[in-house]
Amino acid sequence: MTTLNAETPAIAPPVRDSGPVAGSPRRRRFRLARSISKWLFVLPAVLFVLVFFGYPIVKNLAMSFQDYTTTTFYTGEAPWVGLQNYITTVTSSLFSTTMLNTALFTIGSIVLQFAIGLGLALFFKRNFPLGGFLRSLLLLPWLLPLIASSAVWKWILDQDSGALNQFLGVFGVHPVPWLVSPSLALIAVIGVNVWLGIPFNATILYSGLQGVPEELYEAAALDGAVGWRAFRHITWPSIRPVVSVVIVLGVVYTLKVVDVILGLTGGGPANSTQTLATWAYQKSFVQFAFGEGAAISNILIVISLVFAVVYLYMSRKEVDE
Template identity: 80%
Template sequence: MTSVSDMTSVGGRLDRRARPTAGGPTAPRRRPRLGRQVARWLFVAPAVIFVLVFFGYPIVQNVMMSLENYTTTTFYTGEAPWVGFANYVTVFTNPLFTTTVINTALFTVGSIVCQFVLGLGLALFFKRHFPLGGFLRSLLLLPWLLPLIASAAVWKWILDQGSGALNQFLGLFGVSPVPWLVSPSLALVAVIGVNIWLGIPFNTTILYSGLQAVPEELYEAASLDGAVGWKAFWHITWPSIRSVVGVVVVLGVVYTLKVVDIILGLTGGGPANSTQTLATWAYQNSFVQFLFGQGAAVSNVLIAVSLVFALVYLSMTRKEVDE
């Protein structure tokens, strides 16, 4: 017969065999988890490398260039003396800096406000189904699809003081030719008008997509309470597309801050620097006067301003995803 001590010893051995060791079950689990982490990084690595090479390196190089006396001889000798913040001091103390900042603010605010108002109006108009509505929406995208320099050339012909199509049309009503692009008081207004024409398709397309996501049942329920027209827009449409509006405005600001093609094609920054912005001034410093250090300093100011709006855009999109 088996004694109690024998049964106890056998049970102890079985208990020790069945009991998991400290590293037994967890070791096989760590390997797959480590493999998943490595796989994730392998999938992300191409995007990280692309961003670092094509975005990170140019920005770092631009910052370094703004701290050096970078000239045309540097391309041959490779030598660029370190000057610290001298380029920034030169830029900030230049009287043209204040002019470019004011012009940039006026150009951006004027373009964004008008683009958004007109784009929202067209989006609300196209939300109503009517014949040829889809065809007209496709035509609306045409300014967005044209190359900017080609659009600038066409608008320069339209706004020409002597033989421009706009002045010829106004002449039919007895209006004398208007110096749209050669008058310091009108040139910025004309450039803003052309940029508004270019930005309307973007605003209309994005806002129209946002309006399509608003359920029609909300309007039907609101109509029973007498909320129609402006009341329906203010209490239903606007709260529903508020996140889309924020994205449109922020992206519009970032895009408008870096506009160069239209201004250079229409006025070249003139007359008398009346249409000179930070973007065009950075271009002229670098590629007209070959003051690459000062041009890099101006562009870094523009990058810093754009970065602020980019962070606002990221925070808004993250909040939208969380909601």
Template identity: 50%
Template sequence: MSPETAAPPIARGAAEKVALRPSGGQQIDRRSSRAKERRRAQLIAWAFLTPVVVYLLVFYAFPLLRNLDMSLRDYSVRTFVDGSAPWVWFNNYVAVITSPTFGPALLNTAVFTLVSIVFQFSIGLALAVFFYRSFRLSGVLRALFLVPWLLPLLVSASTWSWMLNSNSGVINSFLNAVGLPSVNWLTSPHWALVAVLIANIWIGIPFNLVIMYSGLQNIPADVYEAASIDGANGWQRFWRITFPLLRPVSAITILLGLVYTLKVFDIIWIMTRGGPGSSSTTFAIWAYQLGFGSTLPDFSPAAAVGNLLIVIAVVFGLVYIRVQRRMDLS
């Protein structure tokens, strides 16, 4: 009997494992190849990430830092050119907050933003639920509702300015036809903000319609079938199924609408230019008026107003993140 056949099975198995185990050189080669693969993956990731980082630094970080620097200095046309603006620290913010325009601009910004979001979201959600039920020509009608969103804002604002004109506008012609008096939509301090609100709501409805319609398509049909079998009516299905399941989509839609509406400028400027007086002046309009709307521009106060607008948007963003985390934990 040979020594190999005489060895017990356990010893033979151990010997086979030792024979199959890679040598020290092979282990080093495998480790080096894995390290090279990790480095290669990291280089590929940085190659994709670098353009985004450069874009954010050039078009976001640098303008923000530049705007902050302008708000802490006293810039005029001459000092803006030669770069010799002196530091005044927070004097521009104090001047902006104590300005008589600050209160009306803050109130107009809040009213314009909140009213726009409430009506845009409500009407957009109602239209999304309406078009979710398939019927003849639903696709054509849904496409027509996208027209306000696709039109350039210059065209939309100019069209609404013509429609709301006090003398030749079709809105006043309709009011006169039904026996109601004409309204000075664009020249009255009481109606100017309402006029730009109507135009902005009309423009923002298609965005909410598209997003909410997409969210409705992600809700399983089995849930509605089970609710119908249990005897739930349409209103109960909406409040118990549709609306709760649309909360994530609704939250991001409201946040995006909030950020967009806070910085609306072109619609208001084309229709009323923030007037009459300051009746339709928001922070975006006020910043433009300070920086570019006069013969002697005040760049530093304009930058301060812009920074206040950014702070408001960031605060609402943080509130959204906190609410979203609570919803995820609950």
């Protein structure tokens, strides 16, 4: 057996190279290289956002303060008019009509889309034969081009040869002027937009329901909380974040709907389906008053932002409480 005596030198552990010393020039160059490489990966996304989102927003804002018409494209000069485009828009006789139509169109669409979508999501949460196949069919309205869907619905709702009036005629109902009556056109347009928006609501809400643990329902059933009570105390609080996303995105999307209304009624009859979005389109691309069209668009953007901020603030406050 070998023992160490006082004269035996201790063996030092091997020294490992821990890299550049903190604060050294090599360490600083290393950190700089890492920072540059991170920004290089982010740079394409930043450029994409600035070019395709930032520039149009800034340009649209600038156009709203200018007398921007077709002549501007030739002369290259757009006179600065300040708030005149906004004043002309707000004082127009169409402003109150379009604001009311926008509110009715948005509220009616969102309420019905959400209610029907939530009902379908709860229905498809149950396991039954062909459930997956039926869920896939539910996505068809969402996958079709909007202008194609509008053309099909325009034929369905036609007063003389529409499929809906022909079906109602079997029961003795006289042809209904769905798209040419000022009192019915907005209701018909809302109905078509609801049909188009149900798949989005049902799909997102169904995904949210999938994240609710079944153990919560089992524990609640022991206390007698089933049916409506289980939905109120378990399902709804659990999917509230998903509901917030669905409603905010739904409102923002519905506020800017143009193709559905233009495809069905063109904003008529007698401006009964004219909204801020369609009014901005007609000002810009029919009357070529780009300055006023930009002003209407900016008003629509402000309304969307105000709603999103207020609703998210109220939802967060309710969750915190």
